[in-house]
Amino acid sequence: MRVVLMGPPGAGKGTQAKYLVEKFGMVHLSSGDILRAERADGSELGEKLKSYMDAGELVPDDIVVEIMAKAIAKQDADKGLLLDGFPRTVTQAGALDKQLEQLGLPLEAVLVIEADESLLVDRITGRRSCPKCGRVYHVKNIPPVKEGICDACGAELVQREDDTEEVVRQRLAAYRKQTEPVIEYYAADGRKMIRLDGGAPLEEVAQQAAEALAS
Ligand code: ADP
């Protein structure tokens, strides 16, 4: 199964991706994770990525398309694909369609998770994660037993640099302006669209997503 997962920052894409991958076994490619890994190496490209990402702005299309095309090409096509955070502009969506067409592996569904802006801001600004094992918490909704410490491995939790309120507002603005048109692009092209309420409990959203994808 080849699916694009869309939604504003904080809608729960990462969490849903985990559920879906467990259920359907496809390969999960998160552009945010891939770009963060890429920028961590301190190269010139890394510095460039950092400047966009820390400001909550989208990384330019040519850079993202190249990085994601490589990541997609590396995967075992039989396993299926869950693209999370990519494409985020209509230009990226066009480039992705072209690549998948050439591979003979067109997209089968577009999952869109929506949620109110106030909920998104609260979720993201409260988000803390473990740099060691990757577990994600929320200061109010999913607090660790001991404040600031990972339950699973004891490491000190951190906040992503772009998870402050100011940057979150910028990321949401980028989503509305540049990414929402991608939903229109797919809908106008008659793709299978699955729209979910990201304000619902995570398990509920996951179940609805799984049912819609299986049908
Ligand atoms: P979120 O969806 O919560 O904003 P991500 O981890 O998906 O977080 O993305 C973090 C940042 O990485 C974005 O704000 C943007 O700068 C960059 N990024 C990720 N995916 C893309 C993309 N497809 N195109 C451009 N920039 C991207």
Ligand code: ZN
């Ligand atoms: Zn941990």
